[in-house]
Amino acid sequence: MRSTLVTSSPEPDLLAVAARYAADPTGWPVPLRFDPCERWYARLAVAVDHEVWALSWLPGQGTDLHDHGGSAGAFLVVDGVLTEEIVSAGRLRPQCLAAGSGRRFGTHHVHMVTNRDERPAVSVHVYRPALTRMTRYRLVDGRLRVAEVAEAGIAW
Template identity: 80%
Template sequence: MNRNAPQPDLLAVAARWAADPAGWPVPLRFDPAERWYGRLAAGADHEVWALSWLPGQGTDLHDHGGSSGAFLVVAGALTEETVSAGRLRPRRLAAGAGRRFGARHVHLVANRGDEPAVSVHVYRPALRRMTRYQLTDGRLRVAEVAEAGVAW
């Protein structure tokens, strides 16, 4: 890889994948027991995942182990919550909306609506670890460090 070559915009990569769910190499599915995810692509500088969310499904508060990223809502709506001034601040993202984030971003994402949701997530570099947190007395505290190949 040429280190001087411009890196692709991760939200644009997510949008390209989101535009053609029928062309995904893994079939989209919904799992009533837990949020479903499937890897769509892995390259030298990034990886792409599809996620499905039934109403009420979501993540814990987490980071991406030093990876930057972006995600785009393909269908339905998701709520992303980030920590600001010691509190969780929600932001609703409807179909077609997305967001980029840096390597130190901590958030939780959930389907707080009544309809299923689908999203595409892109990470650079590929995810190797994720740290899960608890927000206690306005401070983030590490709850668990999950390793790729072990926890997902």
């Protein structure tokens, strides 16, 4: 009896997926825009195993401290500079990411991203699996406390 080896294709490198979309913003299915009232975002693509989002950030715009509801991901700064803050030893630790730089993150990653620069910024984010919820947190006495759980289709 002959056995058949079934192989699946490897999961894509999410940062590489972000880089492909970042390379040609003119090819995005929605035009990039900047909203002076709130951070703008749009889903660029959805596949069986991941989704891709574009975000624009005017100076001062940012996110709350949040996770990605169990999704892993990556993001790449297309233009400008973003500051990512993660919790380490009970404190927020900032890291500046300039255009062309990015990072991968796992399913339990909690962070906050802000445009602290004087210029607008643009980034591409990829999540696996697609986002269904995000939990927002407060940092109280060095510990994360749940502030809100946001559901896809309701909160964004």
